[in-house]
């Protein structure tokens with residue numbers, strides 16, 4: 001079990017150090033390894049706006065207090081979702097069925113009704129969580145674009161080059177577009193600018209039907225990105241044997257890819273079995289199928305009164 005008592009100062013340092021973090025991003029359009037750019041985007045935002053680190057460290061202190069007080073929501077948060085579709089080709093203009101399939105995946109994964117939840121190893125069954133958050137598709141906004149491939153510079157979220165978010169304090173905005181650079185998706189953490197709030201997915205990793213392809217065909221890219229949007233970190237803490245600020249996840253060496261054979265042992269202190277099936281690792285979609293109670297508490301803390309996403313709360 002990891003210690004998660006971090007002072008505000010230590011957190012600012014932690015975030016600063018994450019500027020050094022890199023993730024594999026192959027230069028081809030076919031994504032060979034899972035690439036999520038959330039941490040890189042966060043590092044860039046922190047460089048551009050020094051007050052972001054302070055806002056995020058305040059969110060961390062609030063999260064710790066909310067978790068200690070037990071004053072958390074349980075199954076009462078319903079998230080309205082607006083899906084913004086940017087398309088250059090007919091295929092990129094993904095169908096409503098494909099969009100709804102993504103909403104369905106989120107509802108299953110965040111309520112432990114996903115069919116593979118039962119594959120959770122006995123070692124982790126005691127901490128496997130029903131997060132109890134539901135998602136409702138409120139609207140789909142479509143816009144054609146001449147952009148062949150978007151990057152992580154948030155252009156898809158601008159009114160001029162993309163689609164501006166709908167009321168981000170009360171709506172989860174998701175963008176589907178053609179993302180380049182081997183990136184499957186990225187999210188903005190709580191504390192960032194409202195103008196760029198939400199999650200972005202490559203249209204080939206959006207939902208579980210239509211244009212989805214390869215090993216990212218079960219909608220788990222969005223489950224992972226929405227986890228970030230709700231303040232979850234990568235399970236390896238974006239560092240060798242790093243901390244994800246959650247007490248019931250094992251310490252991982254680094255990201256895991258493909259679908260590792262169980263048990264996969266960490267070489268970090270205590271050599272624990274790694275929780276490679278956690279949504280916040282980097283495995284193929286079929287390899288990830290659980291959140292933990294500790295992750296649930298972190299997510300719940302942002303929705304209570306005073307929390308970073310209290311606009312969605314009870």
Ligand SMILES: [Zn+2]
Nearest residue numbers: 036038224234
């Ligand atoms: Zn990620």
